[in-house]
Amino acid sequence: MASKSSVDPRFIELLLRESDELLLAIPVKKLANEEAIGVYRFSRRPELARKVLEEYPTIFLVIRDSMLWSDAGIDSSNHPLTFTRYLQETLML
Numbered sequence: 001m002a003s004k005s006s007v008d009p010r011f012i013e014l015l016l017r018e019s020d021e022l023l024l025a026i027p028v029k030k031l032a033n034e035e036a037i038g039v040y041r042f043s044r045r046p047e048l049a050r051k052v053l054e055e056y057p058t059i060f061l062v063i064r065d066s067m068l069w070s071d072a073g074i075d076s077s078n079h080p081l082t083f084t085r086y087l088q089e090t091l092m093l
Contacts, residue, residue, distance in 0.1 A: 019062035029057035
């Protein structure tokens with residue numbers, strides 16, 4: 001799964017461990033590069049969009065705790081390389 005999605009195998013392992021069910025993987029970078037979706041055309045900062053998609057080429061939709069999550073709530077954006085964080089509690093609004 002990691003090689004097909006171009007995602008770090010450690011992230012995939014964490015994603016599967018923290019999810020109840022993997023619904024689908026959306027290859028956003030591939031779709032953007034093939035111009036199937038206009039990510040770069042509609043972005044105010046297309047170079048930043050390209051950079052983000054290099055780091056996050058695939059979005060995973062999962063069921064976790066009976067709720068729909070993207071990437072199982074795992075966040076690595078504000079952490080050093082190889083560190084991730086995930087939401088442990090559901091916040092109800």
